[in-house]
Amino acid sequence: MTQSFHPPVRTLMGPGPSDVNPRILEALSRPTIGHLDPAFVGLMNDVKRLLQFAFQTRSALTMPVSAPGSAGMEACFVNLISPGDKVIVAQNGVFGGRMKENVERCGGKAVMVQDGWGMPVDPQKVEDALNTHPDAIALAFVHAETSTGARSDAAALCQLAQAHEALSIVDCVTSLGGIEVDVDGWGADAVYSGTQKCLSCVPGISPITFSERAQETIRKRSHRVQSWFLDMELVMAYWGENTQRAYHHTAPVNSIYALHEALIVLEEEGLENAWARHQANHLALAAGLEALGLELIVPRHSRLPQLNSVTVPDGVNEAVVRRQLLDEFSLEIGAGLGPLAGKVWRIGLMGYASSHKNVLFCLGALEAALNRSGGVAEARAVYSSL
Amino acid sequence: MTQSFHPPVRTLMGPGPSDVNPRILEALSRPTIGHLDPAFVGLMNDVKRLLQFAFQTRSALTMPVSAPGSAGMEACFVNLISPGDKVIVAQNGVFGGRMKENVERCGGKAVMVQDGWGMPVDPQKVEDALNTHPDAIALAFVHAETSTGARSDAAALCQLAQAHEALSIVDCVTSLGGIEVDVDGWGADAVYSGTQKCLSCVPGISPITFSERAQETIRKRSHRVQSWFLDMELVMAYWGENTQRAYHHTAPVNSIYALHEALIVLEEEGLENAWARHQANHLALAAGLEALGLELIVPRHSRLPQLNSVTVPDGVNEAVVRRQLLDEFSLEIGAGLGPLAGKVWRIGLMGYASSHKNVLFCLGALEAALNRSGGVAEARAVYSSL
Numbered sequence: 001m002t003q004s005f006h007p008p009v010r011t012l013m014g015p016g017p018s019d020v021n022p023r024i025l026e027a028l029s030r031p032t033i034g035h036l037d038p039a040f041v042g043l044m045n046d047v048k049r050l051l052q053f054a055f056q057t058r059s060a061l062t063m064p065v066s067a068p069g070s071a072g073m074e075a076c077f078v079n080l081i082s083p084g085d086k087v088i089v090a091q092n093g094v095f096g097g098r099m100k101e102n103v104e105r106c107g108g109k110a111v112m113v114q115d116g117w118g119m120p121v122d123p124q125k126v127e128d129a130l131n132t133h134p135d136a137i138a139l140a141f142v143h144a145e146t147s148t149g150a151r152s153d154a155a156a157l158c159q160l161a162q163a164h165e166a167l168s169i170v171d172c173v174t175s176l177g178g179i180e181v182d183v184d185g186w187g188a189d190a191v192y193s194g195t196q197k198c199l200s201c202v203p204g205i206s207p208i209t210f211s212e213r214a215q216e217t218i219r220k221r222s223h224r225v226q227s228w229f230l231d232m233e234l235v236m237a238y239w240g241e242n243t244q245r246a247y248h249h250t251a252p253v254n255s256i257y258a259l260h261e262a263l264i265v266l267e268e269e270g271l272e273n274a275w276a277r278h279q280a281n282h283l284a285l286a287a288g289l290e291a292l293g294l295e296l297i298v299p300r301h302s303r304l305p306q307l308n309s310v311t312v313p314d315g316v317n318e319a320v321v322r323r324q325l326l327d328e329f330s331l332e333i334g335a336g337l338g339p340l341a342g343k344v345w346r347i348g349l350m351g352y353a354s355s356h357k358n359v360l361f362c363l364g365a366l367e368a369a370l371n372r373s374g375g376v377a378e379a380r381a382v383y384s385s386l
Numbered sequence: 387m388t389q390s391f392h393p394p395v396r397t398l399m400g401p402g403p404s405d406v407n408p409r410i411l412e413a414l415s416r417p418t419i420g421h422l423d424p425a426f427v428g429l430m431n432d433v434k435r436l437l438q439f440a441f442q443t444r445s446a447l448t449m450p451v452s453a454p455g456s457a458g459m460e461a462c463f464v465n466l467i468s469p470g471d472k473v474i475v476a477q478n479g480v481f482g483g484r485m486k487e488n489v490e491r492c493g494g495k496a497v498m499v500q501d502g503w504g505m506p507v508d509p510q511k512v513e514d515a516l517n518t519h520p521d522a523i524a525l526a527f528v529h530a531e532t533s534t535g536a537r538s539d540a541a542a543l544c545q546l547a548q549a550h551e552a553l554s555i556v557d558c559v560t561s562l563g564g565i566e567v568d569v570d571g572w573g574a575d576a577v578y579s580g581t582q583k584c585l586s587c588v589p590g591i592s593p594i595t596f597s598e599r600a601q602e603t604i605r606k607r608s609h610r611v612q613s614w615f616l617d618m619e620l621v622m623a624y625w626g627e628n629t630q631r632a633y634h635h636t637a638p639v640n641s642i643y644a645l646h647e648a649l650i651v652l653e654e655e656g657l658e659n660a661w662a663r664h665q666a667n668h669l670a671l672a673a674g675l676e677a678l679g680l681e682l683i684v685p686r687h688s689r690l691p692q693l694n695s696v697t698v699p700d701g702v703n704e705a706v707v708r709r710q711l712l713d714e715f716s717l718e719i720g721a722g723l724g725p726l727a728g729k730v731w732r733i734g735l736m737g738y739a740s741s742h743k744n745v746l747f748c749l750g751a752l753e754a755a756l757n758r759s760g761g762v763a764e765a766r767a768v769y770s771s772l
Contacts (some may be wrong), residue, residue, distance in 0.1 A: 029415035067453035070635035204638030252590030
């Protein structure tokens with residue numbers, strides 16, 4: 001007979017999932033009720049309102065997609081892009097590449113604007129592309145590149161899209177709850193996020209929001225949305241305002257309990273306080289890393305506080321160090337992806353995991369693993385000789 | 387400030403979600419670990435093996451899709467159907483209609499074979515359609531129609547598909563764990579299920595399996611799968627055998643804990659014992675309903691033990707009765723869908739909820755709600771006069 005699985009207790013300081021607040025795990029395990037239960041319908045209204053608060057939007061088409069962030073991304077593209085549509089895609093890491101895949105699988109044409117991995121998206125290049133391709137119907141970019149830790153100027157990029165009468169599609173998977181996301185202020189048209197980053201909720205749900213302009217585009221489609229599961233017109237019969245909450249698919253009830261609790265935690269702290277906490281812990285971590293002789297790959301003004309990519313020093317095997325952190329300290333940090341594989345570590349300070357305690361713990365563990373001199377490494381040497 | 391959500395404790399005897407075993411809720415709330423953690427990779431291997439056991443298949447392409455059953459359905463269609471493909475779709479309820487939607491959104495042509503709602507799929511009609519359309523590349527049907535409670539002969543239908551060199555795509559959302567599902571024995575090519583029915587797990591995950599023949603079709607595709615999120619060739623880099631478990635999307639880690647525990651519960655009971663329990667409780671419920679003068683809509687030999695559709699008696703408002711059961715007894719049963727809306731109740735006896743206790747409780751509550759004479763109704767009258 002198979003044994004029940006009892007996971008090791010980790011400290012999750014990689015690119016996500018981040019440590020889940022125990023309050024949220026407890027909410028997750030409350031008794032399941034039906035997805036059409038009147039009590040659940042009340043919860044859905046709460047979740048919508050709290051997501052509007054987190055995204056800073058008044059849009060009625062704001063809801064959680066019943067699948068991870070990649071499906072949230074796909075929901076934005078399949079509902080807005082029709083065959084033949086041209087989309088400017090700014091790429092400065094893994095997720096811009098995934099956007100390109102999405103455009104192409106919708107039968108659209110992606111015009112790529114490339115920036116270096118670790119750099120923010122350059123608004124000038126985007127403007128040039130919009131000028132060169134006045135027929136582009138959308139601009140897609142990543143606000144917070146999880147693969148590098150670079151933060152792009154979402155306000156400026158959304159404004160460029162608007163000025164060129166293109167829709168903006170914005171990946172806020174890693175930004176929501178960690179740095180300012182101001183959907184209505186930016187004038188963003190389609191925004192998706194994830195639960196497992198700065199919301200410190202379990203992975204598996206993707207909050208999304210569509211502007212009035214995006215909703216108009218959806219209503220005017222002539223080509224049917226290629227995904228039944230992600231077709232917003234169908235989904236909204238269940239999640240929409242003033243509807244009968246008609247059955248579309250079975251909502252992931254317990255995951256919605258968890259998301260609700262995670263959003264309450266954010267509401268209790270306040271958006272500005274959450275952003276300030278992420279920033280303060282990032283500065284402490286960055287100072288500590290610098291003292292260890294380690295360098296962050298992203299220029300100072302474009303660093304995401306919640307995701308810190310660190311150059312692996314010459315002669316160090318990055319995988320061995322990560323495995324040592326996992327085995328000896330039960331601490332997870334992330335590896336590099338794509339061209340950064342083997343070259344960087346990605347240290348997350350997301351949501352509940354963005355704490356003084358974790359900053360000091362991670363620095364101490366990393367120092368010990370790197371066998372550097374210093375207080376923590378010496379203490380560890382004493383312990384292991386006892 | 388928003389208050390935490392504390393759900394009412396229901397007894398879930400509708401079409402799903404069904405009551406979740408407390409063991410599974412507890413597993414769900416265990417600490418989150420990374421989706422690339424070596425400990426999680428071990429769990430994934432367990433889950434694959436247990437799903438192979440539940441589906442009765444040796445197929446290596448057996449895994450949980452990170453989204454509800456509707457996405458599992460979509461995963462089967464988008465990976466196997468290319469534009470222009472003709473698919474025979476047998477419809478005898480809601481979910482055959484959804485299959486048609488899927489075929490069409492893949493650019494395929496659906497040839498519909500209709501049977502009455504409450505009746506099983508007629509193999510003769512399917513054979514006729516396969517003869518009339520020898521160019522059909524697939525036959526799609528629902529094994530256990532959740533909207534009616536009818537069971538179709540999956541073995542016979544899959545055999546017909548094979549004889550006509552068509553792939554078989556089978557909806558086993560409500561059957562898995564409740565009645566025999568014998569994927570390899572049937573020779574089924576693509577099968578999807580859900581977690582929230584007879585596995586008594588939380589909603590949100592869809593187990594799927596593809597035969598060797600289906601995998602060959604996927605490998606030979608010339609038209610790219612229209613969904614990035616559900617593209618099996620990409621997903622398998624994470625879930626496949628002997629792979630590096632390369633990142634595709636962030637797995638819903640805690641939901642996988644829960645599915646793992648649910649499958650262990652099934653393994654401990656044994657498939658045959660689980661089916662026998664479902665059947666015994668169904669017979670008891672059916673006898674009790676008959677004693678109350680209520681009729682099941684499905685012919686006796688085609689009844690699903692886990693989903694019992696009952697004709698609402700003349701003059702009874704079905705919605706009022708359901709609301710009364712919910713408010714007075716915290717008991718959820720389901721409404722009719724489509725042409726059966728207002729005409730039937732759907733009483734589920736799925737997984738953990740398929741118990742002697744629930745049969746008696748449901749009969750008593752229904753009797754009381756229908757204001758019939760009888761022991762339970764009289765007892766209730768006494769209580770309410772105290």
